[in-house]
Amino acid sequence: MTQAPAAxxxxxxxxxxxxxxxxxxxxxxxxxxxxxxxxxxEGSHHAFAKLAARGAPxxxxxxxxxxxxxxxPTRGRDAIPAGDIRRMIETLGQNAHRHxxxxxxxxxxxxxxxxxxxxxxxxxxxxxxxNCGDSHTSTHGAFGALAFGIGATEVAHVLAxxxxxxxxxxxxRITVVGQLGPAVGAKDLALHWIARLGADGARGHAIEYAGxxxxxxxxxxxxxxxxxxxxxxxxxxxxxxxxxxxxxxxxRPFAPAGADWARAVALWARLPSDDGAQFDREVEIDxxxxxxxxxxxxxxxxxxxxxxxxxxxxxxxxxRAARASEALDYMGLSAGQALxxxxxxxxxxxxxxxxxxxxxRLAAKVLQGRRAKVPGLVAPGSALVKAQAEAEGLDxxxxxxxxxxVEAGCSMCVGMNGDLVAPGKRCASSTNxxxxxxxxxxxxxxxxxxxxxxxxxxxxxxxxxxxxxxxRV
Amino acid sequence: xxxxxxxxxxTAVALDLESxxxxxxxxxxxxxxxxxxxxxxxxxxxxxxxGAGQKLPDFVLNRHEGASILVARRNFGSGSSREAAVYxxxxxxxxxxxxxxxxxxxSANAVNNGLLPLALPxxxxxxxxxxxxxxxxxxxxxxxxxxxxxxxxxxxxxxxQVWREKLMNGWDDIDLTxxxxxxxxxxxxxxxxxxxxxxxx
Numbered sequence: 190m191t192q193a194p195a196a197x198x199x200x201x202x203x204x205x206x207x208x209x210x211x212x213x214x215x216x217x218x219x220x221x222x223x224x225x226x227x228x229x230x231e232g233s234h235h236a237f238a239k240l241a242a243r244g245a246p247x248x249x250x251x252x253x254x255x256x257x258x259x260x261x262p263t264r265g266r267d268a269i270p271a272g273d274i275r276r277m278i279e280t281l282g283q284n285a286h287r288h289x290x291x292x293x294x295x296x297x298x299x300x301x302x303x304x305x306x307x308x309x310x311x312x313x314x315x316x317x318x319x320n321c322g323d324s325h326t327s328t329h330g331a332f333g334a335l336a337f338g339i340g341a342t343e344v345a346h347v348l349a350x351x352x353x354x355x356x357x358x359x360x361x362r363i364t365v366v367g368q369l370g371p372a373v374g375a376k377d378l379a380l381h382w383i384a385r386l387g388a389d390g391a392r393g394h395a396i397e398y399a400g401x402x403x404x405x406x407x408x409x410x411x412x413x414x415x416x417x418x419x420x421x422x423x424x425x426x427x428x429x430x431x432x433x434x435x436x437x438x439x440x441r442p443f444a445p446a447g448a449d450w451a452r453a454v455a456l457w458a459r460l461p462s463d464d465g466a467q468f469d470r471e472v473e474i475d476x477x478x479x480x481x482x483x484x485x486x487x488x489x490x491x492x493x494x495x496x497x498x499x500x501x502x503x504x505x506x507x508x509r510a511a512r513a514s515e516a517l518d519y520m521g522l523s524a525g526q527a528l529x530x531x532x533x534x535x536x537x538x539x540x541x542x543x544x545x546x547x548x549x550r551l552a553a554k555v556l557q558g559r560r561a562k563v564p565g566l567v568a569p570g571s572a573l574v575k576a577q578a579e580a581e582g583l584d585x586x587x588x589x590x591x592x593x594x595v596e597a598g599c600s601m602c603v604g605m606n607g608d609l610v611a612p613g614k615r616c617a618s619s620t621n622x623x624x625x626x627x628x629x630x631x632x633x634x635x636x637x638x639x640x641x642x643x644x645x646x647x648x649x650x651x652x653x654x655x656x657x658x659x660x661r662v
Numbered sequence: 663x664x665x666x667x668x669x670x671x672x673t674a675v676a677l678d679l680e681s682x683x684x685x686x687x688x689x690x691x692x693x694x695x696x697x698x699x700x701x702x703x704x705x706x707x708x709x710x711x712x713g714a715g716q717k718l719p720d721f722v723l724n725r726h727e728g729a730s731i732l733v734a735r736r737n738f739g740s741g742s743s744r745e746a747a748v749y750x751x752x753x754x755x756x757x758x759x760x761x762x763x764x765x766x767x768x769s770a771n772a773v774n775n776g777l778l779p780l781a782l783p784x785x786x787x788x789x790x791x792x793x794x795x796x797x798x799x800x801x802x803x804x805x806x807x808x809x810x811x812x813x814x815x816x817x818x819x820x821x822x823q824v825w826r827e828k829l830m831n832g833w834d835d836i837d838l839t840x841x842x843x844x845x846x847x848x849x850x851x852x853x854x855x856x857x858x859x860x861x862x863x
Contacts, residue, residue: 212842212845212846212849213842213845215824217822217823217824217827218822218823218824219824221839221842221845221846223846223849223850223853225853225857225860232693232744234694234696235697235745235746238696238697243836245836251861251862252860252861260694273694276694277694314859316857317860322743322745323742323743324741324742324743324767326743337767338743338767339743339767339770340743340744340745340748340767340770340771340774341745341746341771342745342771342774342775342835343770343771343774345836346835346836346839349836349839349840350836350839350840350846351846351850352839352846354824354835354838354839356822356824358766387737388681388737388740389736389737389740389763389765392763392764392765392766393766419741419767422737422740422763422765422766424766443862444859445858445859449858449859453857453859456857487681488681488683488737488740512680512681515679603690604690604691605690605691605693612713622683622685622741622742624683624684624685624686624741625683625685625686625708626685626686626689626708627685627690630689630708630713631713
């Protein structure tokens with residue numbers, strides 16, 4: 190590691206990114222930040238309406254990209270019936286056309302979930318600020334970018350000015366020492382730390398993930414980890430860029446090329462936190478402590494190793510007992526019940542958390558030559574992921590196992606496109622939120638890795654994927 | 663942006679739940695509605711209405727439809743960036759939510775719409791919930807003084823200056839930012855020179 194110049198205090202990755210984007214700071218402490226990438230989707234209709242009400246143009250159409258994902262049908266795209274879904278998709282298309290934005294529409298070979306498309310197109314780059322009206326924008330932090338979700342008022346502000354007012358968050362480093370075990374991945378790591386610190390455990394903080402277990406993750410794994418930062422309450426999550434990052438980005442359509450590539454890599458290599466840089470908060474996690482992890486309740490913090498038992502409210506302090514009872518009741522589980530063996534009705538593999546090629550490869554490894562006992566949906570994160578998976582024959586593994594292989598989009602993670610879990614049904618899901626009603630009114634969601642979802646499909650129950658992957662990885 | 667306010671007096675009710683997330687505040691299926699139609703009917707929809715769309719008479723917001731101050735447990739508004747969660751609260755008539763902690767994006771969205779996310783220590787919130795459990799009470803919030811008065815007790819609260827001023831002045835950020843156009847233009851010129859790949863060719 191190079192030392193920071195003597196005159197400058199050692200800086201964190203976050204400090205460097207914040208400073209590089211701060212245009213000005215008000216006396217009250219709010220900073221005006223430049224936005225390098227602004228991603229919009231169908232849900233941005235409120236912000237476009239605000240812009241229209243002012244008669245304002247989009248300040249930087251070249252830095253603004255529109256993606257159809259939340260409402261994207263995963264089947265029957267050629268004949269979408271009239272109604273809300275079609276209207277939402279058409280409205281985004283009209284707004285993109287009106288303002289001259291690049292649109293990744295339903296028929297685009299590069300369409301997909303905004304947080305999958307951005308990285309795979311090379312739109313997301315180290316050293317950038319990335320905003321999107323979606324909380325899982327934290328995903329893009331995997332590249333060493335300052336990436337955070339914003340609300341509609343802020344989306345309208347970014348559209349109109351290409352800047353955003355922010356109060357500086359505190360910094361927090363989560364150092365993951367040791368090595369993740371076989372069949373234990375970024376999803377398990379994320380659910381593990383959220384269960385330990387709480388769903389509001391990192392509130393008000395910008396997280397940097399560090400340590401050997403994080404360094405060893407692929408870009409897909411880093412994206413999963415950063416994606417779930419918001420589920421632990423963090424404002425954003427980041428991993429410092431390294432050779433893994435550069436190798437992923439080289440040659441991507443929107444990544445710098447030629448002389449700019451070398452110049453960019455030289456700049457990016459200076460982004461990692463300096464030795465001795467101070468964080469407001471430090472947390473250490475031992476990767477070897479982590480088992481495949483599953484949520485049992487209705488908040489991502491309500492997660493346990495698959496070998497565990499759900500809480501018994503009678504043994505909890507009163508303040509926690511009421512909450513646990515309510516969550517168990519909603520989830521249809523009994524006090525103290527073992528997680529292994531809980532029967533599931535269906536499975537879902539996909540989402541901005543776990544809809545990338547590596548996720549599908551691992552799930553396919555579990556499913557190869559086996560049959561699912563319950564129905565399920567596999568929705569790739571993008572059309573490119575879908576094409577890649579089909580080139581590798583993964584689609585046939587899923588369909589031969591009895592699962593449905595469909596088009597790319599947010600799908601059953603949030604159900605806006607009509608892919609819903611019926612009331613009272615239990616779904617093993619590779620998604621990010623087990624909130625009440627998230628996958629449909631009354632739906633019961635268990636979050637887990639795509640490999641664990643595949644294992645649940647085969648046995649029809651929550652179960653440990655490790656024996657099923659023995660000899661396969 | 664709503665008009666600014668400095669004092670608010672209204673009826674406070676208890677929503678004795680933790681982690682009231684954005685998907686509960688407004689289920690995703692209602693988010694395609696244009697704002698002009700009003701989001702009040704969708705607030706906490708699946709807690710307020712049964713599967714057939716009938717109001718659940720025992721639910722606190724159905725018993726007290728004029729409430730404007732909501733008191734809940736930790737991690738309120740966690741989850742999605744959907745500003746619709748705030749629209750639902752505001753259009754229902756809420757002006758203040760009191761809780762031990764809030765989702766960060768929810769808080770920013772709230773302040774941008776004139777809704778105060780009022781954070782108090784857990785022990786204070788426990789006390790207030792205990793006072794409200796039997797029946798709602800009138801309460802008064804003073805933004806300038808940073809004080810909540812409820813059931814004869816005073817609770818001081820901290821608020822970032824940025825939020826206090828925005829709530830009181832009803833500022834529109836776009837107007838404030840537009841006044842800084844020359845600084846933004848200068849930054850953009852420098853950014854283009856240092857990192858030309860921000861603007862893909």
